[in-house]
Amino acid sequence: MTEAQIYGICGAGLVGIGLYGAILGRSALRRLLAFNLMGSGVFLVFGAIARRGGIVDGTLSDPVPQALVITGLVVAFAATALAVALLIRLAAVDREEAPPSAEPGSADAPSVATTPSAGSPSAGTSP
Amino acid sequence: MDLADGFTAIFVSLGAFFFFAGWVGLVRFPDSLSRLHALSKADNLGLGLVIIGLMPQASWPFGMLKLVALWLLGVLIGGATAQMLAGAIHLDDGREPPGGNGDFARRTSEAGRNNEPGAAH
Amino acid sequence: MSGFLLVAGIVILVTVLLGLVRILRGPRDAERLMAAQLLGTGGVAALLLLGSATDLTAATDLALVLALLAAFAAVAFVAGLGMAVPDHRAGQGASGSASRADGDSPAGAGG
């Protein structure tokens, strides 16, 4: 096996793992991670193709796929940053709109008194 | 045999040994802080010795300059992050009952503590 | 000489790859970060050896970038934990995780 084949198969495996994680991830953030895994798998397959092209002409690697991968990595990062910002915004909106009539946990009822003071430094019970 | 090559062989081997030692420590040591100690050995001695060993092979002046810069970076970053991680471990310890330091145990212990202020009230 | 350097590079690389066991086992996140840190340092050493053995001078530049940026995970990790500190001092016995606050909020509203 050449290194192009080794990393090409590795990339193929990453696409499979990423696909699985993107469908069945435990949380939105994890699905985002899985999506990135999938992307880097595709890039690795492309890298394997670049390496094969380079060997033919006696260089290390074909520069055209390399350039495309660099462009892709930067765009993938920008997309991830946007997705993360959306997740954080979503979490904030969720908190604001948390239904005030949520099921009161009767066991937790005494904690009502401490909750408003949570922001003030005088909430004394040290851990 | 070249003197420079012998120098390189000795120091690079020593560096590789310290990476190995750091790995053994990271995996085998019983608690977090001693594992951090093992990591610092690999960070400082392992990388440092490899860099010293590679000095005779490097091009003058920029190759050598980069190696020196790398070593300085390694020492600075390794030291600072070890300090930060040790702080994080202490913070972790401060709110965690001894023995239960697994992910699951921590979550359950947090969930347990969640009610504490209320209960004390 | 380059044969020896390559062997040394491979030995170091495989050693730090075995350190991944610590990422898998944890149990603390700080320890997982240590394994990632070891991966960064070992990667730097392996790249230097590889670059020196095959006259790939650009490997030194990559090693510089790796050394410079491998620390950022630790920095962001600890800074993120810092979010927990004010809560902690306020006597909440707090952590960075929202599970606590989320648990608080409906209970508070319920009363």
Add this chain to the structure above:
Amino acid sequence: MPEIPLPDPRWADLPLAFAVLGLALWLTLTRGDRAAVIGFTGYGLLVAVAWVRLGSVDVALTEAALGGGLMGVLLLTAVARLGSDIDQPRPSLPGDLLIGLLCLGVAAGLAAVVLGLPSPAPSLVAAVEDHQAAIELGNPVAAVLIAFRAVDTLLESVVLALAVIVLWSFGADRAWEARPRALDFGEPSPALVLLARLLPPVGLIVGVHLFWTGADHPGGPFQGGAVLAAMALLVWLARLGRPPPVTDGFTRLGIVVGPLMFLLIGLAGVVLAGAFLGYPDAFTKPLILLIEAAKTLSVAVALALLVAGPPALSGALSMRRTGSTETGAKA
């Protein structure tokens, strides 16, 4: 010392490939978001080394800077903010196994394609080498990025600017005049402050070096810009400085100067060189350097701002706690 023969490189490749796959599988299946994100930063470092083995140091530099460095900051701060480090109970679908098998099938199919690629492989190496001398760049990847596929690169730098604009628009309306606060955590550790004082000068040199050396050796505006962005993030995390407010004119100029310079020189090419994005023969190298310098700046500013998040009011820092306080008070 007896001369040691060159070892078979597969001794490095196979363990590395297995480690990459194993780490990916683990971080997909493990509990705990923070643990998975830490695994992902390690994964970025490993993939960077894999790219060196694939003979592509340019990509390895980009992957190390983005995947290993900036992505770690972005995701770890996101975990801290989301606080979603709890095990979300997911209903176990009966179709889980089926989905797993289908994903395995996709991977196997792709692997079969990789193994069955035509031989000899198609290659554009010769085409690049033929024209590389005309633009006076020693690094073939840089030549492709800046000249042969310049439209790609131009659009990509526009995408980066657009991404920042979209990110900013996620902020609340009343926060528009404010600064981004995604990196605004509690008191920084003293070690972090020390690091943030000593590292940026080094990072500045490395970043500019990567940009400058990119003409003839691996490196370039993306790699250099990413390192510069990381230094800005370090300063912001240590609270030695703050991200600029989104209404700041210089910041906005910094974001667009790269694409704008690229576009203007490209349009000038219509007149001077007879084609959009063509470079007149006499000024090829200086024009390319001008574009790349502007692009380095824009990439650095855009990447740093992408991690810094949308503008937010200072109250939003502890929105979680104030939120629960308000609901408590209302009750």
